[in-house]
Amino acid sequence: MFKKLRTMLGIGGKSSKEIAKDRLRVALVYDKTDISPKILEEIRAEIISVISKRLVIKEENIDITLEREGSTVALVTSIPIVKVKRGAEN
Amino acid sequence: MGGIAIVITSGKGGVGKTTTTANVGIALSMKNKRVAVVDADIGLRNLDVVLGLENRVVYNLVDIVEGACGVKQALIRHKRAENLYLLPAAQARTKDAVTSEQMVTVVSELKKMFDFVLIDSPAGIEAGFRNAATGADIALVVTTPEVSAVRDADRIIGLLDSMGKKEHSLIINRIRPEMVVEGNMLDVRDVIDILSIKLIGIVPEDPEIIISTNKGEPIVMDDNSLAGKAFINIARRILGENVPWLKLEERRKKGLFGWIKDMWGK
Incomplete structure (x- = not known):
């Protein structure tokens, strides 16, 4: 419950959607550069x-x-x- | 001259290509456009059941290319959406039963007869996808706000570009506003940022979709459904109308409020 509240107030750790976005960004770059x-x-x-x-x-x-x-x-x-x-x- | 061919594709399976094809097709036909929907998923036919036409399939796409029947003979008219016709896929065959050239021939034949030809692509990036995309003028890329689906959408957009299919737009399906509020689901802007592609539709997750598929009655025929409205809006945007985005935000506020109330209650 408090984890949710912290996420909504923008304090505490990254929300799972931010983690998803970061991971996607990196994955797509690797996909395209073949490195x-x-x-x-x-x-x-x-x-x-x-x-x-x-x-x-x-x-x-x-x-x-x-x-x-x-x-x-x-x-x-x-x-x-x-x-x-x-x-x-x- | 003639109609416009639109391929509905995604890369990843299970994100809602067939549901989108059926609903956008019916929505266009309700706008008095003559529409053909083509099931290009040979061997895994499904568009017929989603449309409730499975009992009326006689001929299919493979029969046409093999000369067993003409294009008109294979088309099935929808009972309620009278401007909509289905061209079913073969069920007992595999994807190599049709070549790219044959697909282009069938699609251009259909374009002479209809305002819109919607092609439901199979999942994947192999021959089936290429066949479905090759005859299309426009591509609608369907994704959900999940990492796997977005990554596959990016791959598909790259492949469409390399095939010279530069006219493409994105549909984000199965958005759950309450999860977006919690920061646990990619929102529309996140997905657009990552894919840098034009947006043409946002569709909320709606349990009514499962019920409508159970019945074989596409959800656009249900006036009260939010997902149905979202599909109608996509059809209107295809027709060039400037339609405002569905206000999932209002639901978000309600969701937030509801959540705070829940918290106080506990």
């Missing part, structure tokens, strides 16, 4: 290894997703930097 979650995981590991040569990054906080805008799909990632590695400036 499987496995390949995305590999891309993630490769990006980390390249970036790590120059920067110390918070690997566990890297979020990599496919986003659809209109008819195009973009690879979007946010990589938190801890510091620049010594000797990487030149």
Whole structure:
């Protein structure tokens, strides 16, 4: 009962319809780009290894997703930097 | 010249294609249009029972393409909706009994005789769907507000585009306003956002549909049914009328109010 009330007031967790919408969005992008979650995981590991040569990054906080805008799909990632590695400036 | 052929399709099964075909067909015929409804689901014939015409089937679509009868001979006139004719599917055959070219020939023959030719597509994305869609000028894509149905609708829209069928609109069937209020069902805007397609109908879930199908009397013939009104509105929009959307919101308010009352009561 209170869960319902919280949902209606917009506080608390996501409603099941919001979860459905998010899941659908992602599923449709994957359907259209033919990039499987496995390949995305590999891309993630490769990006980390390249970036790590120059920067110390918070690997566990890297979020990599496919986003659809209109008819195009973009690879979007946010990589938190801890510091620049010594000797990487030149 | 001639009529307009409309395919009713969805990808996913069980979302209401046949119910939509029967009801929109009858609604168009009640607007004094001559309508043929074609059951393209060969091997899984159902449009005849939904329309209450199952006892009158003699010839079918496969008989026509095999030359056993003419198009006119196979058509069954509805008892109450006199402008509506059914072309049944074969029941004891499979989907490969008809080719795309044969389907186009039959549909163009029907377009000469009728204002509208509604084609009830089988579920799936294989030959049966392609045959049903190939002769159509317009597509109506039916979905329900569920992830599986919406995902399949997206796939079907992509396939229709690739077949050059760019004229398509969406019908969202079986909306439950009380679940939308609770945040437990995708609403119309959510579905439209995801599919980016023109909307032509919203149909509320209505237990009367099951009763009307039991009887073989499509729900548009029942004046008091909300789902029936929704199907009539779809027919009017097909005819180019600008019809306001059914006010499911008022029901939503009532639902919300009722829910608060329930909560106080407990």
